[in-house]
Amino acid sequence: MSCDGFLIINKPPGYTSHQVVAELRRVLGIKRIGHTGTLDPMATGTLVIAIGLGTKLIPYLQEEKKTYRAELVLGISTATQDLSGEVITAHPEMRISHEELEAALQRFTGPLEQVPPMYSAVKVNGQPLYKLARAGKTVPRKPRRITIYHLEATDRTVDYYRFKEGPFLLVECSKGTYVRTLCHDLGEFLGCGACMGSLVRISSGVFSLDQAHSLAEVATAKQNNSLRELLISPVEALHHLETVQLRPGEVERIRHGNHIPCRNSRSELAKVVTEDGRLAAIVRRVSFSDYAYWQPERVLLNP
Numbered sequence: 001m002s003c004d005g006f007l008i009i010n011k012p013p014g015y016t017s018h019q020v021v022a023e024l025r026r027v028l029g030i031k032r033i034g035h036t037g038t039l040d041p042m043a044t045g046t047l048v049i050a051i052g053l054g055t056k057l058i059p060y061l062q063e064e065k066k067t068y069r070a071e072l073v074l075g076i077s078t079a080t081q082d083l084s085g086e087v088i089t090a091h092p093e094m095r096i097s098h099e100e101l102e103a104a105l106q107r108f109t110g111p112l113e114q115v116p117p118m119y120s121a122v123k124v125n126g127q128p129l130y131k132l133a134r135a136g137k138t139v140p141r142k143p144r145r146i147t148i149y150h151l152e153a154t155d156r157t158v159d160y161y162r163f164k165e166g167p168f169l170l171v172e173c174s175k176g177t178y179v180r181t182l183c184h185d186l187g188e189f190l191g192c193g194a195c196m197g198s199l200v201r202i203s204s205g206v207f208s209l210d211q212a213h214s215l216a217e218v219a220t221a222k223q224n225n226s227l228r229e230l231l232i233s234p235v236e237a238l239h240h241l242e243t244v245q246l247r248p249g250e251v252e253r254i255r256h257g258n259h260i261p262c263r264n265s266r267s268e269l270a271k272v273v274t275e276d277g278r279l280a281a282i283v284r285r286v287s288f289s290d291y292a293y294w295q296p297e298r299v300l301l302n303p
Helices: 017-028 052-056 098-107 129-134 179-190 215-223 250-255
Strands: 005-011 033-035 044-051 065-074 076-078 087-090 110-114 144-153 168-174 194-204 242-245 269-273 279-287 292-299
Touching (some): 005 017, 005 052, 005 215, 017 033, 017 044, 017 215, 065 179, 076 179, 098 144, 110 179, 250 292
Parallel strands (some): 044 194
Antiparallel strands (some): 005 044, 065 168, 065 194, 110 144, 279 292
């Protein structure tokens, strides 16, 4: 049975994203599986998995914004910028008021530059930073442009925070943001140091934790031949793209990578669907002064 589409996994703690993919390959007996965005091993939550033809559609998904629930631990900074790392600095006598924290959260909302942490998969001269970090090396890293769209403390249980205390943060940010680095930078700004405790990815673009399944649930669905019930179809996953319905005679043109007419559309990108509802291709609009056509960019039908 062919299974193409997307599966939302609630990643358990302790698993790397690669380990989740490896486990799904073993359980499902499918080799062509990948994930659309890494989660740290200690993090949990929304991990989008592409299966079969879904792996070809990852660049077209609407996943620019991510939403997280992160625990901010004030008073200590660590080598990994989370609680798993060696403590570098500690400020046992610190006290941070809600007003001070709110000012810091406002300061870190909007467009920012963020330096990737040493314990990350970012490569410098072909070498992952985390391997250099484990060898005790620190190298210069170029800052990256990110955006924090929304940042707030979700609980107000105390008047002020003491050593190793802190709120849970709701973070809505652009793809590529390191939330643990955000926590570290907040601590630097407040002058007391900080790191990240727990982290849950609530959503990745249009995909949310409400849609997620555990690895055990996926294994059970495989045994019961009901895996398709858990899958988000390629057409559904690309709902944000305009739909172009193929007319008789156009299927073969698309199958062989030939263009088809563009009728009354101004979209730059669209998905092409067959009469029976299958995703046939991703097409890009090519226009001239008096004529436009759809040129296949990614053909999904067998030749």
